[in-house]
Amino acid sequence: MSVSKTIPVAWQRTHDHGQCIAGAIDAAARICESRGIRLTPLRRRVLELVWENHKPVGAYGLLDELKREHSSAAPPTIYRALDFLMEQGFVHRIQSLNAYVGCNDPGHSHKGIFLICNDCGDALEIEDKGVANTIDRFASRLGFLLTSQSVEAAGLCPGCQEA
Amino acid sequence: MSVSKTIPVAWQRTHDHGQCIAGAIDAAARICESRGIRLTPLRRRVLELVWENHKPVGAYGLLDELKREHSSAAPPTIYRALDFLMEQGFVHRIQSLNAYVGCNDPGHSHKGIFLICNDCGDALEIEDKGVANTIDRFASRLGFLLTSQSVEAAGLCPGCQEA
DNA sequence: TCAGCTTTTGTTATCTTATATCGTAACGGC
DNA sequence: GCCGTTACGATATAAGATAACAAAAGCTGA
Ligand SMILES: [Zn+2]
Ligand SMILES: [Zn+2]
Ligand SMILES: [Zn+2]
Ligand SMILES: [Zn+2]
Numbered sequence: 001m002s003v004s005k006t007i008p009v010a011w012q013r014t015h016d017h018g019q020c021i022a023g024a025i026d027a028a029a030r031i032c033e034s035r036g037i038r039l040t041p042l043r044r045r046v047l048e049l050v051w052e053n054h055k056p057v058g059a060y061g062l063l064d065e066l067k068r069e070h071s072s073a074a075p076p077t078i079y080r081a082l083d084f085l086m087e088q089g090f091v092h093r094i095q096s097l098n099a100y101v102g103c104n105d106p107g108h109s110h111k112g113i114f115l116i117c118n119d120c121g122d123a124l125e126i127e128d129k130g131v132a133n134t135i136d137r138f139a140s141r142l143g144f145l146l147t148s149q150s151v152e153a154a155g156l157c158p159g160c161q162e163a
Numbered sequence: 164m165s166v167s168k169t170i171p172v173a174w175q176r177t178h179d180h181g182q183c184i185a186g187a188i189d190a191a192a193r194i195c196e197s198r199g200i201r202l203t204p205l206r207r208r209v210l211e212l213v214w215e216n217h218k219p220v221g222a223y224g225l226l227d228e229l230k231r232e233h234s235s236a237a238p239p240t241i242y243r244a245l246d247f248l249m250e251q252g253f254v255h256r257i258q259s260l261n262a263y264v265g266c267n268d269p270g271h272s273h274k275g276i277f278l279i280c281n282d283c284g285d286a287l288e289i290e291d292k293g294v295a296n297t298i299d300r301f302a303s304r305l306g307f308l309l310t311s312q313s314v315e316a317a318g319l320c321p322g323c324q325e326a
Numbered sequence: 327t328c329a330g331c332t333t334t335t336g337t338t339a340t341c342t343t344a345t346a347t348c349g350t351a352a353c354g355g356c
Numbered sequence: 357g358c359c360g361t362t363a364c365g366a367t368a369t370a371a372g373a374t375a376a377c378a379a380a381a382g383c384t385g386a
Binding site for chain 3: 357358359360361362363364365366367368369370371372373374375376377378379380381382383384385386
Binding site for chain 1: 362363366
């Protein structure tokens with residue numbers, strides 16, 4: 001039997017990262033094209049680095065990696081790129097980790113929920129209209145005008161529970 | 164008519180802060196008593212400062228205030244007190260603001276949801292089992308073992324929409 | 327009481343994360 | 357080619373958090 005019956009695909013570390021990175025870059029490139037904005041080499045490279053890590057990674061971690069091939073990189077370099085990528089929805093920020101992770105489903109606005117493993121550090125982005133709607137209802141009942149929401153849960157992923 | 168029909172009491176800035184601070188300190192003192200732990204003068208004072216602000220306040224903001232009357236205070240002073248207060252559930256951390264706020268309902272374990280106003284900076288803690296349960300269900304369906312969750316929503320509170 | 331342990335606080339230094347500012351270069355419509 | 361806009365380079369600094377070790381204060385049981 002496949003492990004996928006017990007461990008969701010997103011938690012499997014065996015898939016082809018190369019392909020999943022390429023897919024994310026292609027998607028971002030197409031979206032930028034359609035929006036008439038520029039996915040510059042720098043921005044593209046930062047997005048690649050985010051995906052290469054394939055788990056939440058800090059801005060200074062990205063900076064170190066970028067510096068190896070782009071010696072002029074400095075904190076603003078990374079933060080500008082990340083700001084752009086987040087504005088466009090290609091990358092999410094994990095508030096509880098001060099870290100950034102690629103979005104599985106860019107191009108369509110959504111309110112993600114993150115399940116973060118305290119052991120391996122991986123973060124699974126899931127989408128659940130139920131949670132978002134419950135929050136929306138609560139807010140409107142209180143007369144609160146929502147503009148953004150962040151839902152993050154931490155614990156142990158299936159793989160790390162075995163250890 | 165009272166404004167409370169349209170604006171939830173928590174958003175009203177007209178209540179007696181002095182009493183609400185005193186109530187929070189008393190509650191904390193009683194809980195510490197019952198748990199056999201020490202609400203030292205320092206910890207008590209930091210809790211007071213959190214409540215005096217009456218909205219999320221950063222660690223260094225608290226530090227500046229504490230220094231005025233306690234010149235030996237340094238970053239570890241504040242962070243230790245905040246760690247203690249958070250462990251005991253007297254204070255919550257707002258991840259998206261790197262800020263700390265007093266808990267309305269200490270002493271009983273709960274998973275709060277915060278509605279944060281981007282204009283006035285106030286944060287309303289609400290409790291909704293629905294959201295927590297939805298997240299729990301999601302996690303268990305994925306085989307994820309939850310240990311903590313953070314739900315924060317940002318927008319405009321009723322008062323700040325009028326402006 | 328006071329020795330010995332635990333908890334709390336003092337002190338200094340350092341680390342991590344993020345922004346401000348200003349100047350220069352590249353792009354794109356005309 | 358000109359010019360407004362956008363993006364990038366470079367330096368400095370702000371803001372948030374922790375490490376490490378020493379000193380003081382509280383507790384506990386001879
Ligand atoms: Zn996403
Ligand atoms: Zn894990
Ligand atoms: Zn609370
Ligand atoms: Zn407001």
